[in-house]
Amino acid sequence: MRTAGGEPTDRETMRAEYERRMGAIRRDFDSDGDGLVAIAARSALVDNLVSRLWAAEVEGDAALAKGMVVAATGGYGRAQLFPCSDIDLLFCANKGEAEHAKDAIRRVSQALWDCGMQVSPVTRKVSECERFSLANAEFGLALLDRRMIAGDAAVFARLNEKIREKMMARDVKTIRAEIVSLTRERHAKYGDTLFHLEPNIKDCPGGLRDANVYGWLRMLEGTSPSGGEFEDAVRFLAATRCFLHYRHERDDNTLDWRAQDAAAELSVGVGRVRLPGGVDPAYWMRAYFRHARAVERSLLREFESNGLALATVEVRRVKLAGVEGFRLKDGRLILDAAGNVDPATEPETVLAVFEAMAKTGARLDGESEQRIGAAIPQLSANLEEGPGLWRRLSAILTGERAGVALRAMHTLGLLDLILPEFHGIDALVIRDAYHRYTVDEHTFVVIDTLHGLEADPGPKAPEWRVKLGSMLRELQNPGLLYLAALLHDTGKGRAGGHHAVESAQMAKGVLARLEMDAYDAALVLRLIETHLEMSAALRRDIFDADTVRTFVGRVQTHELLRMLTLFTYADIQAVHPDALTPWKAENLWRLSMNASNQLDRNVDEERVHAGGKDERIVRVLALLPGAQAAAERFLEGFPERYLKTRPPEAIRQHFEMTRRFDEEPFQISFQHGASTSEITLVTQDRPRLFAGMAAALAAWGMNVVTAEAYANEAGVVVDSFRFTDTFRTLELNASERERFVASVRDLVAGKASVEKMLSGRKRGKRRAPRVSVTTKIDFDETASSHSTLMQVVAQDVPGLLRAMSVTLSALGHNVEVALVDTEGETAIDVFYLTHGGHQLNGEQESELRDALIEAIAENAR
Amino acid sequence: MQKIEAVIQPSKLDAVKDALVELGVLGITIFEVRGHGRQKGHTEFYRGREYAVDLLPKIKLELVVAEEMVEKAIQAIITAARTGRIGDGKIFVSKIDEAIRIRNDERGEIAL
Numbered sequence: 001m002r003t004a005g006g007e008p009t010d011r012e013t014m015r016a017e018y019e020r021r022m023g024a025i026r027r028d029f030d031s032d033g034d035g036l037v038a039i040a041a042r043s044a045l046v047d048n049l050v051s052r053l054w055a056a057e058v059e060g061d062a063a064l065a066k067g068m069v070v071a072a073t074g075g076y077g078r079a080q081l082f083p084c085s086d087i088d089l090l091f092c093a094n095k096g097e098a099e100h101a102k103d104a105i106r107r108v109s110q111a112l113w114d115c116g117m118q119v120s121p122v123t124r125k126v127s128e129c130e131r132f133s134l135a136n137a138e139f140g141l142a143l144l145d146r147r148m149i150a151g152d153a154a155v156f157a158r159l160n161e162k163i164r165e166k167m168m169a170r171d172v173k174t175i176r177a178e179i180v181s182l183t184r185e186r187h188a189k190y191g192d193t194l195f196h197l198e199p200n201i202k203d204c205p206g207g208l209r210d211a212n213v214y215g216w217l218r219m220l221e222g223t224s225p226s227g228g229e230f231e232d233a234v235r236f237l238a239a240t241r242c243f244l245h246y247r248h249e250r251d252d253n254t255l256d257w258r259a260q261d262a263a264a265e266l267s268v269g270v271g272r273v274r275l276p277g278g279v280d281p282a283y284w285m286r287a288y289f290r291h292a293r294a295v296e297r298s299l300l301r302e303f304e305s306n307g308l309a310l311a312t313v314e315v316r317r318v319k320l321a322g323v324e325g326f327r328l329k330d331g332r333l334i335l336d337a338a339g340n341v342d343p344a345t346e347p348e349t350v351l352a353v354f355e356a357m358a359k360t361g362a363r364l365d366g367e368s369e370q371r372i373g374a375a376i377p378q379l380s381a382n383l384e385e386g387p388g389l390w391r392r393l394s395a396i397l398t399g400e401r402a403g404v405a406l407r408a409m410h411t412l413g414l415l416d417l418i419l420p421e422f423h424g425i426d427a428l429v430i431r432d433a434y435h436r437y438t439v440d441e442h443t444f445v446v447i448d449t450l451h452g453l454e455a456d457p458g459p460k461a462p463e464w465r466v467k468l469g470s471m472l473r474e475l476q477n478p479g480l481l482y483l484a485a486l487l488h489d490t491g492k493g494r495a496g497g498h499h500a501v502e503s504a505q506m507a508k509g510v511l512a513r514l515e516m517d518a519y520d521a522a523l524v525l526r527l528i529e530t531h532l533e534m535s536a537a538l539r540r541d542i543f544d545a546d547t548v549r550t551f552v553g554r555v556q557t558h559e560l561l562r563m564l565t566l567f568t569y570a571d572i573q574a575v576h577p578d579a580l581t582p583w584k585a586e587n588l589w590r591l592s593m594n595a596s597n598q599l600d601r602n603v604d605e606e607r608v609h610a611g612g613k614d615e616r617i618v619r620v621l622a623l624l625p626g627a628q629a630a631a632e633r634f635l636e637g638f639p640e641r642y643l644k645t646r647p648p649e650a651i652r653q654h655f656e657m658t659r660r661f662d663e664e665p666f667q668i669s670f671q672h673g674a675s676t677s678e679i680t681l682v683t684q685d686r687p688r689l690f691a692g693m694a695a696a697l698a699a700w701g702m703n704v705v706t707a708e709a710y711a712n713e714a715g716v717v718v719d720s721f722r723f724t725d726t727f728r729t730l731e732l733n734a735s736e737r738e739r740f741v742a743s744v745r746d747l748v749a750g751k752a753s754v755e756k757m758l759s760g761r762k763r764g765k766r767r768a769p770r771v772s773v774t775t776k777i778d779f780d781e782t783a784s785s786h787s788t789l790m791q792v793v794a795q796d797v798p799g800l801l802r803a804m805s806v807t808l809s810a811l812g813h814n815v816e817v818a819l820v821d822t823e824g825e826t827a828i829d830v831f832y833l834t835h836g837g838h839q840l841n842g843e844q845e846s847e848l849r850d851a852l853i854e855a856i857a858e859n860a861r
Numbered sequence: 862m863q864k865i866e867a868v869i870q871p872s873k874l875d876a877v878k879d880a881l882v883e884l885g886v887l888g889i890t891i892f893e894v895r896g897h898g899r900q901k902g903h904t905e906f907y908r909g910r911e912y913a914v915d916l917l918p919k920i921k922l923e924l925v926v927a928e929e930m931v932e933k934a935i936q937a938i939i940t941a942a943r944t945g946r947i948g949d950g951k952i953f954v955s956k957i958d959e960a961i962r963i964r965n966d967e968r969g970e971i972a973l
Contacts, residue, residue: 541872543917543948583893587871587918 007052011114014049018115021045026083026246033268035238036080043079046087046117047072047149053111054150057104064104067097069151069159073122077145078215080238083245084252087112088142091123094155098123118251126155130162132171137178140167144175144216172220180308183213183299187310191577194292195441197429198260201240202253206292208237214299217306230298233291236269240288243268257431260285282429289427289438293411301366304332315362316400325349328362335368344371345378351392354409358399364408373412380417390514391674393418394479397486403448406486410440419486421506424493436576439492445574446485450566462582464589468569471562474824476705476724477675480520481563483510484527485570504529517673519722522647527563530554534568534591538584542591545598551591552598556644558821558828559706561599565592600791603641604784604817604832608712610635619648624655631655637713639817645708654718657682666749670741672730676705678722679741681748685715689748690815691805693719696747698802699757700740701726707801707820719818726798771825775856779845787816787832788840790848794856796827803859804829807851813840862957862970863931865938867922868896869950873942874920880937881924887973892921898951919950925957927970 022042029038050070058064074088075081089112091098091105098105105123112119122139132140143163148156168175187205190196194206202208211234218224243263244253255263263269264284265277269291278284303310315331325343326335333353335343343349350372357363364372372379383389396405409415416423425439437445453472457465475481487510491502504525511521537551555561569588573580610617610632617635620643624631634655635643643651657667667682681693690709697704702723709719730737746752773795783789794800801820808815808831817832835844869877874891881889895916926934935952943949962972 539872539875541870544872581893583895583918586895590918 011111014052014111015115018045018049018117022083029239029242029246033239033266034235035240035242035269036235038242039080039082039238042081042083043072043076046076046081046112049112049115050089050108051150053108054104057108061104064097064101064151066152067094067155068092068101069153069155070108070149071156071159072147072149073139074142074145075212077142077147078212079147082238082241082251084118084248084250085245086118086120086251089119089121089149090129090143090146091121092129092155092159093123093125094152094158095125095127098125126159126162129159130166132167132175132178134174134178137182140171140175141179141216143167144219145212168220176217176220176306176308179213179216180303180310183210183310191436191445192311193437193441193445194296195289195427195438197431197435197438198254198256199288199292200253201237201244201255201288201292204292206289206294206296207253208234208241210295210299211237214295214302217299217302221306226298229291229294233294233298236287236291237295239269255288257429260429285429286427297411300363304366311361311363316360318359320356320359323352323356326353326356326368328356328360331362332365333357333360333362333368334365335371338371342371342375344368344375345382347379347383348392350375350379350414351389351396354405354414355392355395355399357408358396358402358405361401361404363404369408369412372414376413376417379414383417385513386515387674389418390516393514394483397447397482398479400451400454402451402482403444406444406447410444419510421487421490421493421510425490428493430492434575434579437574439489442574443486443489446488446567446570447482449570449573450482450485453566453569462586464582464586467589468566468585470824472566475562475566476559476722476822477520480524481527481566484524484531484563485567487524488528488531488567488571500529500532503531517671517678518647518650519671519678520673522645522650523560523563525647526560527567530560530564531567531571534564534588535572537591538568538587542587542594548591548594548598552595553644555595555599556641558596558599558823561592561595562823565589600819600830601780601783601789603639603819603830604787604789606640608635608638608640608643614643616643616648620651620655623648623652627655630659633714634658634712634716637711638718639710641817641819642708642710642718654680654682658716664745666745668741668745670737672737674731676722676724677702677730678720679744680718680720681744682716682718683748685711685717687814688809689717690719690818691802691809692748692750692754693721693744694801694805695754696744697721697723698799699747699754700743701729701798703798704801704820705822707818709815709818711816721820773826775853777849777852779840779849781839784832784839786837786839787834788845790831790833790845792827792829792831792852792856794827794829795860796822796825797860799859800827800856801829803855804852807848807855808833811844811848811851812836813844813848862925862927862960862973864923864925864955864957865931865934866953866955867938867942867950868894868898868919868952869922869938869942870944870948871918871920873944873950874922876941877922877938880941881934884930884933884937886924886926886930886934888924890923892923894919894921898948917948925960925973927973 022045025038025041025045028041029035054070069092071077071090071092072088073090075085076087081087089109091101093101105121109119109121129143146159146163186203186209190204192205194204196204200207214230240255240263241253243266244255244259245251247259247262260281264279264281267278267284270279270284270287300310320328325346326333326349333356335353353364396402399405406415416426422440425443428439430439435442450472453469457469472478487507488503489499490506491499494502496502507525507528511524533551533554537547540547542548555564565588569580569585572584608617620635621628621631653669657669660667661684665683669680671678681689683689694704703726704721704723707719707721709717711717725731730740743752747754747757773793776793778791780789792804805815813833813835815831816834819830821828833840840848867877878889895918897915897917924934931954935954938952959968960970960972961968
């Protein structure tokens with residue numbers, strides 16, 4: 001059979017021709033890698049075959065020449081037929097012609113199937129195409145991309161007119177709403193992120209479907225897609241999808257690891273010339289993510305200009321006090337217009353914008369976003385590091401919507417500017433069968449998950465969920481946990497060693513630039529270094545004493561244990577939505593509880609023997625060349641907890657303080673911090689030292705958060721107290737800090753009277769506690785061979801530590817080791833006590849219990 | 862064909878799984894469960910508060926094997942999961958009348 005023009009329409013010939021020309025299209029693609037050319041060429045090929053088949057039908061039945069049109073819709077309508085895409089054909093009749101054309105439509109469709117195409121034919125009257133039906137939204141959207149292939153042009157003109165004047169004009173709001181709904185649904189299926197390790201390049205956020213959505217929205221407002229990065233992105237994605245179709249030989253758009261390797265080897269989409277040997281797969285995937293981001297960005301801007309919101313997260317109503325250079329209006333953060341200086345170039349203003357974003361979840365308006373993006377070089381020149389930057393970063397990290405702000409900062413390059421260490425994990429694919437997201441996105445999901453714990457867990461929440469929520473709320477400085485979370489996987493961007501060690505190594509630079517307090521910096525580093533320890537322990541028997549002891553040996557403090565528990569929960573959850581089952585979460589909580597119970601049990605028993613080859617001792621000694629023998633004597637006999645929890649630099653400082661005993665026997669170091677401050681006393685052991693320090697801090701109105709008291713074999717004590725400044729005395733009066741240190745020294749040395757100072761203090765009215773804690777005192781004689789362990793759990797109120805330590809002194813008990821901790825409104829204090837160099841006997845324990853209960857009650861009144 | 866159900870310590874899962882795979886067992890179903898046998902529960906104190914630990918975490922495995930494999934599979938599980946302490950777990954064995962592969966309706970041992 002042939003058409004009037006002499007072209008064959010018999011199935012064998014058409015199939016051969018289709019296969020031959022498809023082969024030519026593929027050869028062209030293999031040679032030039034241009035996906036857009038390939039999909040246009042396939043569309044043209046199918047147009048030709050459809051036209052010929054319809055022409056043959058019309059030749060056989062002249063009645064078909066009038067009243068029927070054959071149109072392409074959907075991707076075919078856009079003339080973008082990927083190698084294995086379905087072919088959406090609309091046989092549209094003016095009125096009742098469709099019934100007459102039924103056999104012809106069947107034959108045309110059958111012929112196309114026989115050629116090897118997946119055809120989806122639809123037959124409709126024009127009048128059936130003038131309404132957008134929610135019941136068949138996909139068809140309505142496909143109609144937006146329609147193109148005449150063959151048949152009666154008058155019918156197509158009428159179809160066009162009806163769609164434009166009826167459907168698009170009347171139902172435009174419904175169409176837009178349905179586009180939003182379908183897009184949200186599709187994005188949610190992919191976790192609302194484009195950063196998947198094996199993305200579906202059609203349906204994932206930032207994929208070709210998003211490019212179509214962008215095109216539809218532009219069409220509905222009467223404009224065409226803009227060029228630039230969007231056009232480049234579509235070109236890249238088109239090439240990649242063609243590659244995947246040829247590779248998989250079906251409409252499978254999953255960019256799996258093997259496909260990534262193959263695409264990188266062929267440098268698919270990366271320039272017109274295929275590079276010999278291809279490119280590195282990690283580089284190629286970054287190119288993919290860059291283009292996907294461009295598509296997503298274009299789509300978000302289009303949503304914004306249409307007054308639509310893709311994100312389902314509501315903007316929180318938070319009052320932003322004292323902000324300058326920007327405003328929050330209609331749920332958008334908008335930079336002020338540029339005056340003499342553009343606010344977009346001012347780091348303080350820009351960071352304040354992201355702080356507001358982290359608090360509210362509001363996004364930047366398109367213009368502000370572009371201005372900040374363009375101002376990155378000036379921001380880089382103007383950015384000042386140090387404590388001010390840490391304050392801002394901490395405020396961003398602890399904002400409830402930190403994830404929104406961090407992702408926006410990352411996209412604009414601002415996060416990389418502040419933390420160049422983060423650049424190495426930008427869109428980094430790590431091939432791990434359990435992970436779902438790229439390393440940077442995984443990091444943001446960890447932070448989102450932690451913030452998720454802030455929400456009310458509800459009355460039916462399991463115990464572990466309630467406990468984790470309160471654990472997070474009770475952290476003294478949650479910014480440290482979030483900073484560790486932000487940096488924990490940066491080491492994955494470096495080739496070589498264990499990523500936890502590499503990440504900690506990289507974090508050192510960050511902490512130094514932020515000029516963080518030594519204690520806080522050490523905590524962040526230890527959290528990063530040990531961030532896999534709890535997951536590892538969970539794979540062992542969590543009720544086995546050895547497992548718990550080994551884990552505890554790595555953690556050492558309650559503060560780190562709490563942070564590690566929270567971090568591990570979030571880290572597992574962020575691997576994959578199904579990775580953390582309730583079973584696993586409960587095991588995590590049980591392990592945390594077991595470890596907490598074990599944590600303070602053997603501190604007095606496990607002592608440093610400086611002659612050993614412990615790596616930590618070696619590190620301390622390395623800092624003290626020429627004084628190694630004296631330093632070894634200093635370390636001898638301290639509890640191992642001291643060596644394991646203090647950075648070598650801090651231990652060096654304590655050692656050097658002992659060398660100044662001749663000048664001043666009560667050596668004190670003081671570090672003022674924004675949230676907590678630390679004071680350390682190094683001196684020769686004598687009675688009532690710990691009580692004296694606790695009393696001195698109470699006299700100054702300081703609230704002790706944690707404290708540790710250790711002594712070495714030579715009787716040198718190191719007592720450290722971390723405290724909050726209840727009345728902000730030291731924060732508001734920097735000059736008072738020196739007086740504070742001198743006063744504490746005098747009070748500890750007995751040169752001034754604590755009682756006199758305390759009597760001169762007016763005690764403010766205490767607020768009622770939110771949680772009432774009953775005092776509980778336990779003794780354990782088995783934890784140490786020579787001292788008695790006493791654990792006191794009580795309501796945390798100012799002066800508590802003083803009240804307890806004064807009672808201990810009054811009864812003649814010596815504090816060998818003290819480990820003071822606070823969890824929200826609960827104080828949990830552990831003391832290793834001796835009396836006359838021996839463990840306490842039953843009578844002494846009983847007397848002490850009664851005295852402490854009375855002293856604690858008296859202090860609370 | 863027999864079904865073997867084994868309740869084991871979670872920390873022994875990898876060892877048991879490896880032993881069964883080594884033996885040629887093709888399919889295993891794994892459940893995260895809680896329970897207690899003679900081990901019973903106990904009470905823990907955490908920071909001054911008391912918590913009951915009455916149901917302990919366990920892993921339950923289910924596998925259906927041909928008759929000649931049953932004893933070997935049981936021995937493999939015992940060898941890999943035994944520590945000699947209370948709480949090592951239990952194995953239950955029961956007869957299976959039929960196995961059907963949904964994909965192609967194959968029946969009997971070939972469907973395992």
